[in-house]
Amino acid sequence: MNDRVFALSDGNSFYCSCERVFDPRLEGRPVIVLSNNDGCAVARTPEAKALGIEMGAPWFKIRKLCEANGVVARSSNYVLYGDMSRRMNEIYRAHAQDVEVYSIDESFLDFTGMLEPAAHARAMRRTVRQWTGIPTCVGLGPTRVLAKAANQLAKKRPELDGICDLTSGAARDALLPQLTIEDVWGVGRASAGKLRAIGVNTAADLRGLDARVARQLLTVTGERLVREMNGVLCLDLEITPPGRKGIAVTRSFGAPITQLADMLEATAFYATRAGEKLRRYGMLAPQMQVFFHTSRFADGPSRSVSGVATLLEPTSDTLELVRAASAATRRLWQPGYRYAKAGIILEDLVTPAQAPRSLLALADPRRDALMTAMDAVNSRFGRGALSSAQSGVARAWTVRADMRSPAYTTRLSETPIATA
Amino acid sequence: MSALKEILVPLMGRPLCAGFPSPADDYVEEALDPARLIVTNPASTFMWRVVGRSMIGAGINDGDYAVVDRSLTPRADDVVVAIIDGLPSAKRVVRLRGGRLALDFDHPDMGPLVLDEASEAMIWGVVTWSLTPHRPAPR
Numbered sequence: 001m002n003d004r005v006f007a008l009s010d011g012n013s014f015y016c017s018c019e020r021v022f023d024p025r026l027e028g029r030p031v032i033v034l035s036n037n038d039g040c041a042v043a044r045t046p047e048a049k050a051l052g053i054e055m056g057a058p059w060f061k062i063r064k065l066c067e068a069n070g071v072v073a074r075s076s077n078y079v080l081y082g083d084m085s086r087r088m089n090e091i092y093r094a095h096a097q098d099v100e101v102y103s104i105d106e107s108f109l110d111f112t113g114m115l116e117p118a119a120h121a122r123a124m125r126r127t128v129r130q131w132t133g134i135p136t137c138v139g140l141g142p143t144r145v146l147a148k149a150a151n152q153l154a155k156k157r158p159e160l161d162g163i164c165d166l167t168s169g170a171a172r173d174a175l176l177p178q179l180t181i182e183d184v185w186g187v188g189r190a191s192a193g194k195l196r197a198i199g200v201n202t203a204a205d206l207r208g209l210d211a212r213v214a215r216q217l218l219t220v221t222g223e224r225l226v227r228e229m230n231g232v233l234c235l236d237l238e239i240t241p242p243g244r245k246g247i248a249v250t251r252s253f254g255a256p257i258t259q260l261a262d263m264l265e266a267t268a269f270y271a272t273r274a275g276e277k278l279r280r281y282g283m284l285a286p287q288m289q290v291f292f293h294t295s296r297f298a299d300g301p302s303r304s305v306s307g308v309a310t311l312l313e314p315t316s317d318t319l320e321l322v323r324a325a326s327a328a329t330r331r332l333w334q335p336g337y338r339y340a341k342a343g344i345i346l347e348d349l350v351t352p353a354q355a356p357r358s359l360l361a362l363a364d365p366r367r368d369a370l371m372t373a374m375d376a377v378n379s380r381f382g383r384g385a386l387s388s389a390q391s392g393v394a395r396a397w398t399v400r401a402d403m404r405s406p407a408y409t410t411r412l413s414e415t416p417i418a419t420a
Numbered sequence: 421m422s423a424l425k426e427i428l429v430p431l432m433g434r435p436l437c438a439g440f441p442s443p444a445d446d447y448v449e450e451a452l453d454p455a456r457l458i459v460t461n462p463a464s465t466f467m468w469r470v471v472g473r474s475m476i477g478a479g480i481n482d483g484d485y486a487v488v489d490r491s492l493t494p495r496a497d498d499v500v501v502a503i504i505d506g507l508p509s510a511k512r513v514v515r516l517r518g519g520r521l522a523l524d525f526d527h528p529d530m531g532p533l534v535l536d537e538a539s540e541a542m543i544w545g546v547v548t549w550s551l552t553p554h555r556p557a558p559r
Contacts, residue, residue, distance in 0.1 A: 024544075090463040131464035131491045133544075143496035224461035301450065304462070336451075409466055412485075420480060420500045420510040420525075 002233050003004040005111040005140060006147040007121055009092060009128075011085075012135045012155070014105035015043035016085045021133035022408045022416045030071040035058050036069055036286040037309070038402060041114050042348055075404035078308040078347070081105075083288045083409045086183035087132050093296055096123040103246040104289060104347050108144055125162055141166040144235050145228035148185035149203050153178065176204035176229075186225055191218050193401065203229065213261055247285075249274045250343025256295070257333035257339040263292065266330050270344040271325035275318035279371060285346035286293055288321065290328035295340035303339075305332045314350050317371060321346075422435065441453045457533035464491035468501055468508075475499065475510045477526035480550045486510060494523060499547040505539050510547065 011017055015033035016086055018371035020026045034040065040049075040058045044304025053062055059073070066073055081208035085104045092099045096109035111117045121138040128136050146166050152163035153175055166172050171414045182192045184203050194217050200206055206214075207229040215223040249270040257263050267290055278285060291306035309324035325344060447461060459465045467488045478499050480486065488501050496515040501508055502523050511533070513521040523541060525531040 024508065024542075027506070087463045127491075133490065139481075180507040301453075301456075376550045412467065414510060415467045415469045415485070417471050418508045418510045419468045420470045420482070420487065 003112065004142055004230060004233060005095065005114060005117050006142070006144050007109040007111045007117065007138050007140050008102075008151040009107055009109060009121075009136050009138045010125070010331075011043045011087075011088065011105040012137060013043055014085075014134070015074075015076060016045045016048075017080050017134045019072075019405055020145055021084070022080075023049065023405065025100070026072055029149055030066075030069065031074065032062075032066070032071060033074050033076050035076060035350075036314070038287050041073075041390070042076065050230060069109075073403055076291070076348070077401060077405050077407070078287050078310070079407040079410055080405065082291075082306045082308040084132055084134060085098045085289070086291055086304060088128055088134060088136075089291075091124070091128050091131060092303050095120065095127075099400055100344055101248050101291075106147050108147065111140065115240070117167060118163060123161050135162070137162045137164075138371075139164050139166065140173075142352070143233050143298075144226060145227040146187055146231065148173070148361065149176065149179055149229075152183045152185075156183075159328045165331050172207075174205075176207060177202050179203035180382075183205060184225070186221065191222070194218065194334050246345055246347040246349060247274055247277050247279070247281075247283075247342060250341065250345075252341045255338070256298070257292075258335070258337070260333050260335070261329070263339065263342065264326055267292075267320045267325040267344060270342065271321040274344050274346055275316055275321045275371075276314035278349070281349075282351065283349040284352060285315050285321070286314040286348055286350065287311055287346075288328070288331065289345040289347065290325055290342075291345075292329075292332070292339045292342035296335050296339065298338060300339055303334065303336075303337045307332045310337055326331060339377040369381045458551075460548075461489055461491050464545075465489050465548075468510075468547075470479075470510050470550065471519050472510075474525040474527045474530055475512070477528060478510075478512060478550075479552075480547075481552055482512060484553075485551040486547045487549040487551070489548045490545040494521075494543045494546050494549070499526070499550075501520060501544040501547065502541055503544050504535065505542045506543040513543075 009301065016031040019031060019033065021065060028047070030051055031045045032048045032053060033043040035042045040056050040060050041062065042054055042056070044053055044055065045121050047072055050067065051071065053065070053071070065071070079261055082106055089099055089101055092107055092109050098110040102108055107273060109119065114120050121140060125138055127245050128134060137151055137154040139147045139152070140163075141147040141150050150164040150166040151290040154162055155162050157164075165177065168326070173352050181187055181195050181201055181203065182189070184206060187195065195206065198217070199207055206226060209221050209226050211226050215224040218225070223283045227234050251266075251270070253266070257266065271288070274285075286311045287308055288306050289306055293300045293304035294300070296302065307328045309328040311320060311324055383406055408414060408416050423492045466488050468488050469483050470480050470486050471482060471531050486501065494500050494513055496513055499510055500513055500523075502511045504523070512521055512526040514524045516522050522533075524533045533559070
């Protein structure tokens with residue numbers, strides 16, 4: 001057992017909770033948020049889940065059910081979610097020595113060395129709730145896999161009041177048998193089937209599995225999973241599988257960035273890495289969140305910004321991703337600060353089959369060939385051997401979002417209104 | 421990441437000063453930033469727009485912006501954004517004779533605010549500043 005403590009904090013029904021903060025009438029009502037182009041449900045409140053609305057249910061199939069049951073459906077408002085996510089991470093950074101942004105609503109926090117991590121997590125959760133209005137769950141464990149498992153347990157069991165602490169062996173012995181194998185981070189449907197076939201039904205069973213058996217069954221990823229479940233730290237954030245929602249590429253800079261040109265290089269580089277990851281997993285991203293901030297430990301003015309760039313259509317094309325990252329970076333840039341960290345988050349990943357096609361037929365089939373060639377060159381000559389020069393092609397685009405709420409927190413013309 | 425480094429210009433002083441160095445160099449401070457005056461806790465601060473005249477006693481006019489900080493605990497005499505039966509409104513927190521806190525208008529001709537027995541009220545955040553444009557931008 002190592003002596004590290006990780007916390008995984010994530011927003012409950014995050015997109016729906018963001019909508020509720022600024023539209024309190026939604027409190028207590030079933031709410032869902034639809035993916036880009038109003039395709040399918042990507043976030044559901046417990047009230048909506050209780051009506052049987054599944055994750056990913058196509059809007060055209062559930063529309064009648066929603067109308068009949070007073071379900072409030074919203075188009076996704078990534079500008080709002082991105083800004084709320086930035087605020088939450090700012091609070092996390094004041095509570096942890098390191099924050100790894102994993103997706104728009106999930107972050108791993110380093111709580112190592114804290115005397116009472118659970119009490120600290122509880123206080124942090126209260127602060128996030130009060131300051132942003134977003135309810136969260138926090139899981140604690142000696143590895144990321146165990147922190148994630150704890151977070152799942154905190155979500156499934158309301159009596160835990162949003163906090164689950166798996167830092168002690170006794171707590172793991174008591175609680176891991178209650179987590180079904182499908183709810184273990186990194187266990188997909190196919191892997192779960194294989195595991196159940198040999199009698200591995202819970203997280204506790206997985207913990208007791210021989211690492212070699214896990215390797216045979218689920219390759220090296222399975223072996224790492226078993227080790228992490230046993231408290232052995234072996235997952236590096238870089239190699240963790242993409243979350244149910246996204247991929248994050250973030251990095252602290254060796255030296256603070258003060259020039260726009262350097263920041264453009266950094267975000268273009270992250271976008272390139274993100275593109276590689278997407279193609280490796282065969283996924284497409286419909287939008288990208290770009291953020292950067294100063295260090296809270298440094299003197300001087302502090303600034304933390306994030307912005308969302310919507311891609312013309314779901315893509316894994318590095319050139320498109322770099323273009324979007326650069327446009328967002330220029331938009332967010334303000335000189336006079338010493339930026340310490342930047343990152344890119346790709347959200348709501350879809351498979352090519354799920355991707356809605358835009359009316360403007362943009363996709364150039366030669367691009368796929370170009371990307372394949374680019375990956376091949378980079379794997380042979382080293383990452384970054386071939387990359388894009390930032391291309392600033394402006395494009396007119398339209399996205400279907402009939403039920404989108406205002407950009408409450410980022411546009412003066414769309415602030416919420418209080419009557420007087 | 422260093423290929424595009426721009427030339428660093430010293431924060432103070434003029435590297436090529438033909439005449440005397442500026443006597444102000446020793447007194448340079450950071451540029452004044454009004455945003456840092458009104459937003460002391462960026463993570464918890466939100467901008468709202470106030471529509472209506474029931475808070476003019478607090479100096480808040482119809483159409484003003486309100487800076488709302490959710491990290492503050494509301495107390496007597498605060499101006500707040502309150503959610504009453506699901507609807508957001510600006511209100512004054514007042515102390516009643518029994519010591520209890522209540523919400524009220526702040527207008528010479530209005531109040532006290534009487535809430536329905538079944539009404540639900542909660543405070544969304546505390547208004548720390550309101551911004552009145554004295555030369556409104558043309559619409």
